[in-house]
Amino acid sequence: MLNALLLADARLPTGAYSYSAGLEPGVIAGLRTEDVHPYMLARLQTVARLDAAACVLAHRHAVDHAPTSVYERLQAAMEARMPSAAQRNIARNLGRAQLRLARALRPDHPGVIALSELQISPLRPVALGVMAAALDVDEQHCAEVSCYEDLQNVAAAALKLLPTDPLAATGWVVDAGAQVSAVVADVREIRDCHELPAFSAPCMEHWAEAHTQRTRRLFVA
Numbered sequence: 001m002l003n004a005l006l007l008a009d010a011r012l013p014t015g016a017y018s019y020s021a022g023l024e025p026g027v028i029a030g031l032r033t034e035d036v037h038p039y040m041l042a043r044l045q046t047v048a049r050l051d052a053a054a055c056v057l058a059h060r061h062a063v064d065h066a067p068t069s070v071y072e073r074l075q076a077a078m079e080a081r082m083p084s085a086a087q088r089n090i091a092r093n094l095g096r097a098q099l100r101l102a103r104a105l106r107p108d109h110p111g112v113i114a115l116s117e118l119q120i121s122p123l124r125p126v127a128l129g130v131m132a133a134a135l136d137v138d139e140q141h142c143a144e145v146s147c148y149e150d151l152q153n154v155a156a157a158a159l160k161l162l163p164t165d166p167l168a169a170t171g172w173v174v175d176a177g178a179q180v181s182a183v184v185a186d187v188r189e190i191r192d193c194h195e196l197p198a199f200s201a202p203c204m205e206h207w208a209e210a211h212t213q214r215t216r217r218l219f220v221a
Contacts, residue, residue, distance in 0.1 A: 020157030025207035053187035058129025062111025077193035084205035098127035106134035
């Protein structure tokens with residue numbers, strides 16, 4: 001449990017604090033305070049659901065001591081479900097930092113070694129799943145952490161971008177708990193990367209691409 005709490009801590013040195021989970025470009029496009037909680041729930045059904053599913057599969061691969069080729073297949077399946085190049089780059093940047101931390105904490109774990117042999121940086125959920133397995137965090141907690149981090153990134157960014165009461169932002173995360181549980185239960189039924197969810201989130205994808213063109217912004221994405 002301590003290691004699961006560690007992975008869910010915003011102070012983990014992976015750079016996640018610099019990402020708003022797409023909220024900043026959404027606010028620029030017109031999202032208001034009352035839209036933040038629905039935005040969180042929309043992410044849970046699309047972007048965060050894919051991340052949690054990939055996280056679970058990566059966790060299983062790490063537990064099974066799978067070779068690098070298995071992670072390559074998982075990454076290809078996940079990237080095929082991420083139309084936005086900006087979102088793919090963000091996921092790689094976060095994944096690179098996750099892998100760096102995993103190497104520092106568990107350099108001898110077979111999953112960490114296999115992931116280090118990838119020709120490109122791992123995507124964030126893939127690296128998170130491997131690191132969770134290396135730290136003996138079970139797959140359910142791993143998927144919950146993946147969803148929780150997405151929610152907290154939005155909540156934390158809302159406090160900087162919008163007139164938001166911190167108590168309300170915390171309430172949004174709590175109120176999303178039932179949906180997180182449902183998402184985690186669903187993704188744990190997935191057995192292979194071809195079963196990864198592929199729900200479209202065109203506004204988020206468009207906003208992510210537009211955000212890369214801006215020179216003045218608080219968050220990377």
